[in-house]
Amino acid sequence: MKAILSDLLAEQSLVDTLVSDLSEEQWLKPLPVEMWNIKDAIIHIAFFDYAANKLMRGEAEDLVKLADAESGQDQYVRATNFHHLSGAEVLSWWREERTRMAASFYDKNPKDRIPWAPGLPMSAKSLASARLMELWAHSVDIYDALGLEPVVRERITSTLFLSWQARPNAYRINGLEMPETPLYLELTLPSGEIWAKGEPSAENRIKGSAKDWALVAIRRRNWLDTDLEVAGEEARRYAALVQTYAGWADPAPAAKRQR
CATH class of the missing domain: 1.20.120.450 (dinb family like domain)
Incomplete structure (x- = not known):
């Protein structure tokens, strides 16, 4: 605390x-x-x-x-x-x-x-x-x-944690059931340390900087406009609807590029 x-x-x-x-x-x-x-x-x-x-x-x-x-x-x-x-x-x-x-x-x-x-x-x-x-x-x-x-410090881990902890709610507010598909999230903190959640062997995986993912998770950036590596259909869906805060489902900003 x-x-x-x-x-x-x-x-x-x-x-x-x-x-x-x-x-x-x-x-x-x-x-x-x-x-x-x-x-x-x-x-x-x-x-x-x-x-x-x-x-x-x-x-x-x-x-x-x-x-x-x-x-x-x-x-x-x-x-x-x-x-x-x-x-x-x-x-x-x-x-x-x-x-x-x-x-x-x-x-x-x-x-x-x-x-x-x-x-x-x-x-x-x-x-x-x-x-x-x-x-x-x-x-x-x-x-x-x-x-x-935007300035990002090591304390961004609180936002990263909420992006993972609130995953069931993100699906719910989008009218979806959270699947049982294994998922792996691996992010690099400003210090270079790795912050990770999920199954390391999962085919659906998201990897990149903590800053990029945090910006996506607070609905300020579209993941398509970041350098995040997003592999697998379920990982792409999670990246599209992740939301760290309560309330209704907010749309992600319109993507400036496709990939």
């Missing part, structure tokens, strides 16, 4: 540095996400850090009801109740909420169950991993908007 929280705090600091010197005009820079700008992304992260803290503290029982009541969520999933804040005010608010959330995580046993997505309670440890994954996913949108290459 301490290791994941350390990773979460480090990623928060990295994203904080990314946006801390933005002008008010830059805060309104559009993202690749429809109708979102940079400020929307940080508002979203801040609100769900706030929600995570409330749920862990027992001050709320249902994430959807909390979001509906307090965020002003619109059809684009933007928390419109906070649009009046300046970029600097949003950043200050996020700093406060993520600090409160971290304190709540430190008070939890890693196996404590938190009522996160409807019908999908998470352990405190898994929720910390999910908050780290979502923060990195939205930071990728910001990097893209600013014309910068």
